[in-house]
Amino acid sequence: xxxxxxxxxxxxxxxxxxxxxxxxxxxxxxxxxxxxxxxxxxxxxxxxxxxxxxxxxxxxxxxxxxxxxxxxxxxxxxxxxxxxxxxxxxxxxxxxxxxxxxxxxxxxxxxxxxxxxxxxxxxxxxxxxxxxxxxxxxxxxxxxxxxxxxxxxxxxxxxxxxxxxxxxxxxxxxxxxxxxxxxxxxxxxxxxxxxxxxxxxxxxxxxxxxxx
Numbered sequence: 312x313x314x315x316x317x318x319x320x321x322x323x324x325x326x327x328x329x330x331x332x333x334x335x336x337x338x339x340x341x342x343x344x345x346x347x348x349x350x351x352x353x354x355x356x357x358x359x360x361x362x363x364x365x366x367x368x369x370x371x372x373x374x375x376x377x378x379x380x381x382x383x384x385x386x387x388x389x390x391x392x393x394x395x396x397x398x399x400x401x402x403x404x405x406x407x408x409x410x411x412x413x414x415x416x417x418x419x420x421x422x423x424x425x426x427x428x429x430x431x432x433x434x435x436x437x438x439x440x441x442x443x444x445x446x447x448x449x450x451x452x453x454x455x456x457x458x459x460x461x462x463x464x465x466x467x468x469x470x471x472x473x474x475x476x477x478x479x480x481x482x483x484x485x486x487x488x489x490x491x492x493x494x495x496x497x498x499x500x501x502x503x504x505x506x507x508x509x510x511x512x513x514x515x516x517x518x519x520x521x522x523x
Contacts, residue, residue: 342394343415346461346495349523355502356517361510364440375435376448377455387456387463391429394458395465414467415492416484421467428471430464431455432493433500436476441506450504460503461496479519480511491523 347355378386385393385405392407393399399410407424414421421427435443435455443451457463474482484493494516501508508516 343461343464343492343496344459346492347499349491349495349520352495352498352523353517353520356498356508356513356520359498359502359508359513361513362507364507364509365442365444367436367440369444370436370439372435374448375438375443375451375455377431377435377452379452379456381456381458387458388429390458391463391465392424392427396424412465414465414470415489416466416470416486418486419467419470426468427465428468430466430471430474432462432464432496433504433506434474434476434478437478438504438506441501441508442504443506454500454504457500460500462500478509478512479515480509483515483519490519494519494523 346352378388380386381390383405384403385401389401389405389407392410392412393401396407396410396412400408402408410422410424412421412424412427413419414427416430431438431454433441433454435451438451438454443454454462470485479494479497483490498516498520500506
């Protein structure tokens, strides 16, 4: 009886250890918040008049407080790295020490968090040009850290840097398969925040959404 009890206790301990190990290393859900449908995006876009952009004068990223604390020691960047990665392991300060990240913009996969940027789908400077110049700091902060809408995404760092502050009038992900998702997300975020579109941007978005 004692041997049976010891065996049962050992089995329970082993199962608990396995569960804890799995919880620490199991793939995170790699998903941008699902954008609105293409038909809804087309409807939203049609209702957005094409207007000229505001002057960039006075813009600074510091006016959009970003990478704020989300939970415990984790800021927005670290939260998105965990959300969009697979097998992400973090240290006590919430920094990702290992994992795998697939960049939907270019189809590359990375095993070092340092090779991954968190893209603001609507670049902060582009948001400024489109209406955020007139916002409160708290609203700018909301856009810069929005985890509810499809505004933040882990992508290859140099792809994000090549995008810079461009809108769809001049930049799209190189993966054709992702363009529809990108257009749907772009329109959703701009519509939610009441941001404007310029004529080239609207034309490019319309063209892609019509093919979705």
